[in-house]
Amino acid sequence: MNFSPVWLFDLDNTLHNADAGIFYIINRAMTDYMAQRLKLSEEAASDLRQDYWHRYGATLAGLQIHHPEIDIREFLRESHPIAQILAKLEGMEGTESVLGRLKGRKAVFSNGPSFYVRAIIGALGLENRFDALFGTDDFGLRYKPDPQAYLTVCRLLDAAPEQCIMIDDSADNLHQAKELGMKTVWFGSKAHPLPFTDAVAKDMQALAECAEKLSALV
DSSP states (O other), X not given: OOSOOEEEEOOBTTTBOGGGTHHHHHHHHHHHHHHHHHTOOHHHHHHHHHHHHHHHSSHHHHHHHHOTTSOHHHHHHHTOOHXXXXXXXXXXXXXXXXXXXXXXXXXXXXXXXXXHHHHHHHHHTOGGGOSEEEOGGGGTTOOTTOHHHHHHHHHHHTOOGGGEEEEESOHHHHHHHHXXXXXXXXXXXXXXXXXXXXXXXXXXXXXXXXXXXXXXXO
């Protein structure tokens, strides 16, 4: 092994179950904000939110491109009501144990804002398991799968892409990671082998089982 691995973990639906209610809260808050600021009906705002997400990979991106009058940091604050979010928080079983077994540095690499990342990781009691926590505002309001987001995280960690192992529930995010030279793990119940994935992990136990093989690849 030439390098000590750097494990890059996505947050939503990787370290916690965002589909258990948190995404609903965030999406509703985004819709409400857009309806108010853009003077749209709730239905029109919801349609626009989803359209931007599908077209650009993030609602944030659509607002940046088409609505420069929007205060993006205000949008992020208003669309992530922390108290409501933490009330719905469900961690992934076995996460702390698995993180403790992984050799090398570990960081969270999320498209969410940094205050949201810190709040989730803190509430899960995982803050001491990670060397760094990154949200979209830590890399210039860029987001996966923008290659500059990945490269900025590598720079902040002083790590080469080839040294990194990316764990994410999004195949698109992993495809870009692989293009940059990272090793990739598709995480979650829907994951299956693809040409750009080095491993598939349905849950944390499965990740632990393939960790040694992955570490040997970097």
